[in-house]
Amino acid sequence: MDFLRYVKTLAWKDVRVEFRSREIIYTMSFFAAMVVLLFSFAFSRQSATSSEMMDVSDLSPGFVWVAVLFAGTLGLSRAFDRERETGTMRALLLAPIPRAAIFLGKSVAIAIMVLVVQAVVVPLVALFFDAPLFAHPLPLVITLLLGTIGFSVVGSVFAAMLLKAGSRDVLLPVVLYPILVPLFIAAIKATAAMLDGSLEDCWFWIRFLAVYDTIFLIAALWTFESLVIE
């Protein structure tokens, strides 16, 4: 399969560049941690009757996913900026490979970066808010993975499409977030169900995530070329 070999070459190139400088991963992780910290200031309240802090661990799925979403958007912009600075995106489009491979390679690279950020954010939330996020490791990993895939797929299409647009930095979240809402709802629901211990609900939302990912992966593979060609 030539196609998959190109995807591998492209993704490996990004990973290699990133792990050499670690610029995106470090800044993204720090930003995500900062968002979690802001949440703890925003939502932790003292209870009225005692001096204890009120328990907000039930909000932790939201903290995780909002932090991941914000940090992910940041990483997305930066990763595609790299392809713009020296015109390499144009060069990739000129290369004699299926354009969908460019999209998939980029998605894989973005997904890896987002997964690294999650490896920071999830333990951090569990620690700060005393949330039993690791009670069910398998559904947790699958939810994180499927959420990441959906984000990377839709994110890569829009970021690639906006690469040459004037105000791409503000337009990226503007177009991305409305489309990501179903994914966001499902990921939060799955994580929340996990915390409640209602695994049946959790698997339901995991299936929803899988459907979302599949639909947008197909849509993205199908439209990517016509979206990046002027």
Next chain:
Amino acid sequence: MTDSSRSAPLFIGAAVACIFGFGYTLSLIFYQTPLSAGPLYFNQKIFYYHVPCAFMLFLAVIICGIASINYLRGRNQKWDDVSVAAAEVSVVFGTIVMVTGVLWAKPAWGKWWVWDARLTSALLLWMTMIAYQLVRKYGGAGSERLASGLGVFAMVNIPLVYASTRLWKTNHPSANTVPSLDPSMRAALWFSVLLFTVFFILLLRLRIDARRAERRLYECREMALDAGIIE
């Protein structure tokens, strides 16, 4: 001269029909349907315009999506005109849906906004179509391609948005408070839907024609420039 001027009589006819039809819906709504019992009372009348407008919002997004796909395939600007027109009309109807929805929600549910599945998915679609306008306006050269991409994804997203918002609030009690309809109410509703469909097509056509006129004007200017008539 062009297709739009040939269809002018039909166009004016439809516009006149819309005006009379609108008057007729007023009569249907205020004289021929019963007042709703319970907390809604007079406020229930909003429903006859709210629901058709919501249908039109969805219809507009689907038309925008299909036109966008066609534009991306062949880069024929006629499809882009349809896509732009549908997107703009969808924002208009979406705004009506939001305003009427809020007015309806206060007496019905006691709050201005309720995270009801239908309301939420309409809100999201409306937001997506506003994003479409933003991309058009600020995307710079090639923004029609960017907007088309969003149009396609917005259409694909409809069932997912609807499913997720519905399942998100599975146990929401308010979703069932929509009263079962009296036959006269149903008749009034369907007439209103028909009226808004005609009105929708009218708006769409007007906007498409305006785009085409704009394009032709620009082409004329270019021809004049080429011929050296104007600077």
Next chain:
Amino acid sequence: MSIDAVEVRGLGKRYGLHRALHDVDLDLHAGGVCALLGPNGAGKSTLLGILSSIVKPNAGVVRYLRAGEALAADASLRREIGVVAHESFLYTGLTALENLDFWGQLYQVEGLEQRSRDLLREVGLDEKAWERTAGTYSRGMLQRLSVARTMLHEPSVLLLDEPFTGLDRGGSQALAEALSGAVKRGAVVLVITHDLESIAGITTHVAVLRRGKLAFEERRASGYSFEELKDTYHSHSE
């Protein structure tokens, strides 16, 4: 599979209302250099974009011919096309060898490693720098590497968009050598530039675009001198 002629017919492209190209016909032949001239915003880059298949026209066709027969417009066609722009098309986070290795894999270049090394020597990039990331290079070194990258897959259609912008002497020299090498090999070459001096002598075909339309076209087998290019440009671009 090498291309010996490119045929452009009735090409039109609009960005929104703005007309970038309108009804352009152009024939490019192997073994000559076509200079595409015109003021800023005349549609030169759009035409080059369409020729390199990253811009889709609203009207018209581009045919790539080999021995008079049109080639199918698919991904493998892009193997024959090389583009040089003022951007380097290089990853600053990769070394010279890694860059060539990456692009070579995408272009399915045979004997890649040997060819990379030969090319790096040919463009005169110091062997000590091969293992350093391109981000640490001076401008001149980057330009040499960029030329090597373009020549890696021996394109039979070479499209150059303001290639001389910001080049230092060594870079210009490397590019000029690569260019004349391509012409000798029988490549189809199209150059967009404002720097008429650097294409004088090698240019055999001049096309002037004005507001998206072809305003003038002429061929001279004997080539154009700098003065002739300047006169042609000024008399047809205003």
